[in-house]
Amino acid sequence: MIISRKNSLAILNAGLATGADYAEIYYQDNRGHNYTRRYKKVYSISSNRTCGVGIRLLQGTKCVYGYTSDLSTKSLMKLAADLAQGFEGKQVKEVTSLTEKKHGNLNQIKIPHSSWTTEQKLAYLEDGEKEAYKYSDQIKDVMARLFEEDEHVEIYNSDGVFASDDRVRTRIMSLVVASDGKQFQTAFEGPGLSAGLELLESTDYKAQMLQCAQNAVAMLSAPEGPSGEMPVVLGNAFGGVLFHESCGHPLEGSAISHKTSPFTGKLGKTIASPIVNAFDNGVIENGWGTENIDDEGNTPSANQLIKDGVLVNYMLDRYTSRRIDSTLGSTGACRRENYRYTPTTRMTNTYIGNGTSTKDDIIKSVKKGIYCVGFTGGQVDPSTDQFIFTSSTAYTIEDGKIGHLIKPVSLIGYGYEILPNITMIADDLQRAPGVCGAASGSCYVEVGQPTLLISKMLVGSAGGNN
């Protein structure tokens, strides 16, 4: 316990003094390291520490939140008392003891970050970098980066719970820029896990770099893609950004509780094609979005959101479930970037489950369309469910066969319209890491899916409709 039992109880009770029915202290100590090679030399080695406390008080469906980087008892007591001024009532609850919450460890670490020297880490990056440059003299820049994060969080709350978690994350990234003298093209890969340096041992970084180099060079001669409405085959892994944007965000408690989501009140109703099963699974071992407890101390869950096309659950935290129906409780998905953000419901590892088709079946079924295999991310307006995501690597499909590479395209639509249009799902589910930015800051999430077919979708490219 970073904050002593006596002090944490005093702080919680100071917060409860004016009628709050729930008080919570969140302590975070996050240490990050970045090792980057660029321009064929060490570009930067940086380290940072984010450390502070957030205090949250709830009174029914009202919330007050405060944060400070001053961890003195005086400062924390003052913050709690200042926050209590947000309510104007008498004390209704007192906390007298804290019991430690026990939990298992979903993120076993085999090789801690401290096991390798800086020299070893830089040599690993350099080996990958060389592989990219070796591929072609059209490679003009290579960024090789290792990201490490070691985080300790503690949660103390007025339900008498003390919970803590140690979170270790590692990501190994490659960005390659190619040029033919007239234009630039880029390619990126960046696997990551809630794990230690075993990620580096299990990743063929040279192959990852080579793939990026090949993709960037190939893109130099790729023509513009087609535009307009057409069938779209989305590749597995990061193709899951479709579900993340179009359905994941609108199923988060904040959108549901504000009734701004098209899925509000649709529990038990069909919202997708009957072949669609979707999950927010916070208990995948070493998943990039996996934590042993969420940021309000609740246990994560393997939350099935859609079963055979029917909406069966939302993603909820303590606060948003109060706003919707307090009997629903939390699904263990309350998250925040750091202590400066009020926490809210966020996705963890979100994906569409396997279907019964094969990737080949799906490609063969398309007469004219596109096959998207690389993605750079996306965005959604949760109030209208209009989303966009960009495919950085895509091919034409002609008469059931994969055609030629095309320049990046954007795909837009409404989630509630796209989900029923998923007509085939393959059996090759894979997940990939990403960083999702929303109300409580940037959170680490996995997205995923098998290869799947959307019967029609609006595709945009610089070529315009053609």
Added chain:
Amino acid sequence: MSININKYFEASKASKMDVFQMSYGTTTETTVSVFNNDVENQQIGVASDISGKALYQGKIGSFSTDAIDSKTPEIMMQAILESAKYGKDDKIDNFYKGGKKYRKAKICFPDFKPSSLKDLRAFALDISAIAQKKDKRISKVQVDVTMITSQSLKANTLGLKAKESSKLYAGYVSIVAENEKGEPRSGGWSFKSFHNLEELKTNALKAIDHASKDALDFFGSVACKGKTYKTVLSPDSVASLFSFYVGQLSAKNVQKHLSIFEGKLNQLIASKSLTVLHTPHVSSASATSYDSEGVPTCDFPVIKRGVLTNYFYSLETANEEHIECNGCGCGNGNAAPITLTIKPGHFTQEELFAKVNNGIFINNISGLNSGINDTTLDFSLPCQGYLIENGKLSTPVSMIICAGNLKDVFADITAVGNDTYDGSGIITPSVVIKKLAVSGK
């Protein structure tokens, strides 16, 4: 501000660092969020952070933290030495020695009137109620209002010492409207004031007008025919696109042969209608009197009638070319503009529509986090707007994608409006683009 610089300087000296530079900042924020006339969240926060970088035996090390106590100087020096051991090669000339005068950025005014949490609550509720009454179809209103004050200090062992303060109110109103079929449309707009809640309210009312129009006008809107259109871009759309374009004007990218504008200084790179000025001291949230290296920021033309007149320089990139740094350092030797102003023209927006006669007006672009490649400048973004027919706005259109390359967009400007918008560091008017590919029906 309570930080003892000397403790850090002494610790750096004891660690035998050649130069040590630190930045210290404290930010206090008070935020109220109102949803449908209900105060949903109130947030208060104060946080300080300190970062240090040093040159040690010809290499750079750095560390940043918000855990600040008596042990921080020692922890910081250890971390810097560790990262400098294998760090980037650097030299003492890439640290600013101080000595030049700083011109004050207009971000902290003596008449700034702070507000209590209670005042902010009342303000946000008032704005929410006004927005709600704007139209019967408005079903949801979210208002966020924040008062932010910050102080920062930058100093190094060569003599640099610079301070800056900022006091600002910032807000955002988002509106969801529903028609009789329950079809939702949304709009959102930001507002700010460097002075008081009265000015903030004036700006909030304008934001409500913008946000509600964006929501209400687009009921029943559908995609237009996909083709190439003569286009009027709204000021906020121009700001969104231009923020990516300027990355290619960083001297670092140019020197590393990663810019499409390499070797283009004093050459025509954009339309002759386009003049862009670096204006780092204007009343904008991103304005500042010194850059991330402590170098004074200054005014200079970036593009003059389409001709590229300056790249953005950090100390490292300026020293590389043996020229004076223009105060655009943004960390690790990179450079970026502080605040830019695209020089307005003489035409009202209506006159721009008349000039286009038949085309499209794009007033909202989204998907910026994934739909633009800042290296290639290729973009493909969802947008909405109105068709322009016979010189006037006609049918609203949505679910369309505009795409192309930003180099072409800013080369194809044929007219510039006299309206302005501060889009997070880029103050822009509306512009007319000769042709833009739109994917739709």
